[in-house]
Amino acid sequence: MTRKIAILGASGYTGAELARLIATHPELEVAALSGDRKAGMEMAEVFPHLGDLALPRLARIEDLDLSALDLAFCALPHATSQAVIKALPRDLKVVDLSADFRLRDPSDYETWYGKPHAAPELQKEAVYGLTEFYRAQIRTARLVAGTGCNAAAGQYALRPLLEAGVIDPDRIVIDLKAGVSGAGRALKENLLHAELSEGTHPYATGGTHRHLGEFDQEFSAIAGRPVRVQFTPHLVPMNRGILATVYVDGDPEAVHRTLSARYRDELFLRVLPFGATPSTRHVRGSNFVHIGVVGDRVPGRAIVVAALDNLAKGSSGQAIQNANLMLGLAESAGLMLAPVFP
């Protein structure tokens, strides 16, 4: 039986990626698309690469008939999302791809996003969408909050290690390299081809990146005491992909063993043989995560490298994986697309 879904905020990259992935999903059908500034346009005008799919015209949210829907994906900008979701029918299942419901604590939200949350009651209700770690809650959730794409990469590398206590929580450095699509379709000078290509640079340095709020919330909960990682994201000239190089204090073999054991049965998470490292190009366009562990020459230190596609497993793929669970479908439905290389 086909489930009807809406994509609210379909004119951004994560909205387009949802449409791309659902195109070959056996049980989901895009029944409604919203895009306020582009209301009235065909999706093919906004994203010509989607012009070969049968998709509804973009509309304003208030003009959509949401009554017949099984689930809404909300790919709206941060802050907009909370207002929109608050106004949706209470019985409509929602997967939110914005940052609005990732942090459970209202004061954490205010700290990282600079203003009070507009829907703190929903904040409480929302389940954090890192599928492999919140599977049971997601299955029964009404509202699931998609994780930050960088936050996902860092957590896949670190959660089992903190849980198992095989690394020192006070000596964690996440050096992350991100493709440009993570910054969205915004018109910013530093995202121009002429500015960005042929160069690499860090941004949001020194502990200012908002995904740190997620790391703090999750890692501290696991460790049972405050954990504050170091995190430096870099923009590299590629469109898709996140590579998180994570430096930890811990026995490399124990680190590898712990990750391998934890992810043995996870379809989308693959731990490479000890000493092998992943590349973003080998997960491009897919829902897979490749994780490598290397022992440093400095005894007692290990390097964990995690690679994923920020638009797929980092946001829209994860969102569909969660939606599958919420709708009682096979978790991997529509997500077995192989990576696109070269």
Added chain:
Amino acid sequence: MTRKIAILGASGYTGAELARLIATHPELEVAALSGDRKAGMEMAEVFPHLGDLALPRLARIEDLDLSALDLAFCALPHATSQAVIKALPRDLKVVDLSADFRLRDPSDYETWYGKPHAAPELQKEAVYGLTEFYRAQIRTARLVAGTGCNAAAGQYALRPLLEAGVIDPDRIVIDLKAGVSGAGRALKENLLHAELSEGTHPYATGGTHRHLGEFDQEFSAIAGRPVRVQFTPHLVPMNRGILATVYVDGDPEAVHRTLSARYRDELFLRVLPFGATPSTRHVRGSNFVHIGVVGDRVPGRAIVVAALDNLAKGSSGQAIQNANLMLGLAESAGLMLAPVFP
């Protein structure tokens, strides 16, 4: 019922693309993989992006059990292909992705490839694999010869126009821009990132590119007299994609009308509204072709622009489309993947 197929020559880009596309094909299963120099290796070692798929180990062709197969895709280098296919069981259906069986006339083959053909009897039997124009023959063929990727792009732009007689066959210029994956995984200096990126240059200029053999054969047959197009391919710094900008003498509206009428019912071929032009990024990773027609300010001259993905619709996607027909499956089975953008 699942059909079992082999990919002979699975260590190149077209072989890998076949594996990628078949991963979500509902009725094909990769039962055998060959790769002579890499025999014994797992596909994940040769192409790490395929490591999440269940695929057989690479073997030498002579060690494969071909008896239980429904069809073999032959993605071997030019010249190797004819020897291998000659030795295959006579009742095994074959889709060849090399250049070996594209030209029907042995002397044409010798002209363009510089030596006599080793299997002229198969050359006679082979059906030219431009699906939308050889559909009936492909359905009943034993051996189908995949077209050149550039040749496909040029023919989609021109065949209906030559058939309808709306353009002058003596004034055709095909200026083509090609991504680098079309050159394969060969170790050549000009294919290095440091050499190729951030630059554009023509190659095989002046009528020396081998795909001209296909243009000559096909266009002359349509026109009923020799047609010799001008063709200049260029290498541009992108991985996938072909953009053919075709300059013709003919009434632009008639050109647009003719192409639109001919392709109206073709699932994978889309003619854009008059005056709109396509971009390679909007077909990337997919089996779709986008075609635009523009009227030049010089009266009586039109420009046809065709965009396709050289690895998908230009070779491996086309090969699967043909295999679907040969096996009695739905022509589009496994090929409805949406383009990957950004």
Added chain:
Amino acid sequence: MTRKIAILGASGYTGAELARLIATHPELEVAALSGDRKAGMEMAEVFPHLGDLALPRLARIEDLDLSALDLAFCALPHATSQAVIKALPRDLKVVDLSADFRLRDPSDYETWYGKPHAAPELQKEAVYGLTEFYRAQIRTARLVAGTGCNAAAGQYALRPLLEAGVIDPDRIVIDLKAGVSGAGRALKENLLHAELSEGTHPYATGGTHRHLGEFDQEFSAIAGRPVRVQFTPHLVPMNRGILATVYVDGDPEAVHRTLSARYRDELFLRVLPFGATPSTRHVRGSNFVHIGVVGDRVPGRAIVVAALDNLAKGSSGQAIQNANLMLGLAESAGLMLAPVFP
């Protein structure tokens, strides 16, 4: 003796390229910089790559002391330029890099730019800045109009051929591939890295690109009758470079001989051996132009390929070459930088 110059409109790419090139010019000194919206800022804030040079702070034009200057480069947007130059001291030499003074005929200007010219008397005075063809007039000019970058590439390929009458003026196709810096630093969606990289597409098709006004003006003057070329520009994913592939009716050897003879003594223009073709990467960052001629297999047809760097020889390098002539300096002063490869 050092000559003092100003760069008006120093916050765009051509302004920055002027500053870069002048950094090693033995006789020019940047004495003033304007940038209205960025007035008050250091150049290092606007263009961090220029932070190692000693440059004046950006100011508003009206706050600059122009009295002690020898020459002003005007790198302002089209239309703004004519108003600013009109208001400059009458005895200040000016090299304008905008499109405002390229067309001599006010009605041509209105045709291509959509509104009447605001300084038609200056339009008459301005010398067209294609150095190798207007050298004598440039030497004594007060106002020189830099050419369009695409217009320069096309003219280097074609002018001597039209002058010598070795090609048919009614059968000229210019298929051009351009890097993205030619579009400037404007915030446009199609110039984003995620949109532009990994793809190729045509733009301003069918005879609508404004540089056609220059082609028409110049080629018609040479031929002594109207010449209307076909011109299709394409955007390719590279930052710098223009490759013009020009299809002509004419004897290939005569075409090569004519270009070779005409450019034999031109320092910056190099005609490659017959049959060789250029690449944009081999002129990147330099003032050199490489030109190749190929004979097509269709008798009587030739292909001329010209490569230049749009920011250097296509605008700022050309501007300095002209300024050198206007100031009585060696024409090549400051322009002998070798291309940057890889």
Added chain:
Amino acid sequence: MTRKIAILGASGYTGAELARLIATHPELEVAALSGDRKAGMEMAEVFPHLGDLALPRLARIEDLDLSALDLAFCALPHATSQAVIKALPRDLKVVDLSADFRLRDPSDYETWYGKPHAAPELQKEAVYGLTEFYRAQIRTARLVAGTGCNAAAGQYALRPLLEAGVIDPDRIVIDLKAGVSGAGRALKENLLHAELSEGTHPYATGGTHRHLGEFDQEFSAIAGRPVRVQFTPHLVPMNRGILATVYVDGDPEAVHRTLSARYRDELFLRVLPFGATPSTRHVRGSNFVHIGVVGDRVPGRAIVVAALDNLAKGSSGQAIQNANLMLGLAESAGLMLAPVFP
């Protein structure tokens, strides 16, 4: 007075970069070029971008007249270099760009390069070529060993901090992002455009990269006891540039103050204001190094980011800077080219 130099091994990227930089050097002239496998060829055939320069034909080293030379740059592969330099006239000044003379201790050499050194007596004589730290010795040296490009980036970030004792030598992580030209013009599958572009991956992980030999030698000498840094290089899809992100334990303000004080009078080294970080694109093609310091949110930890161009300041620019000193020329002669952006 012009000094005559040779470039031995001129067919690689560092050889070509030497030729490019010397093209505008006021006092150096390329009098001889060697390239064994390409002996007899014009440089324009090997590197078309250098075809506009007047350069001697490539020859075999044994066929060169070295008697009239003032200095030889040796841009040969590792291991070849030591044999060639051993055979050069004892009074010829040499700047070696290979790894052969970077390590002073023969057993260190054997450890990192896997075989005994063939010219240990020269090893002893060679001066380590990190100009700003070995200036006095370089001035009087006969043989200077150019540093590794990654080693240069890491040392600019760290040397003054170790000298001043403001960081903990046992907690240093260097996460480095490198452009592909650092790997040279070798035909390796992972350097192909189709393989490398649109992806990021680590290499030589876990303490196996040979530049660690240099870090160990230099940092241990400064600290007066063994220092073993952690070092993970990554290949990112750009041609030029190294970005070293260095994580240290130390007071961020003290770190910034120390670096600023040390480099205040260094022409080519610029420390950005506290909190600002550099980008590789802003030093591309130049001899400049940009260094930024950020304080982490974790108290007592700082991040130092250094950016340089691997072919320029990281090898050929550094080599010319050293040659200038050895020849009694101005240290910056020929090296004031501004970065090329975009």
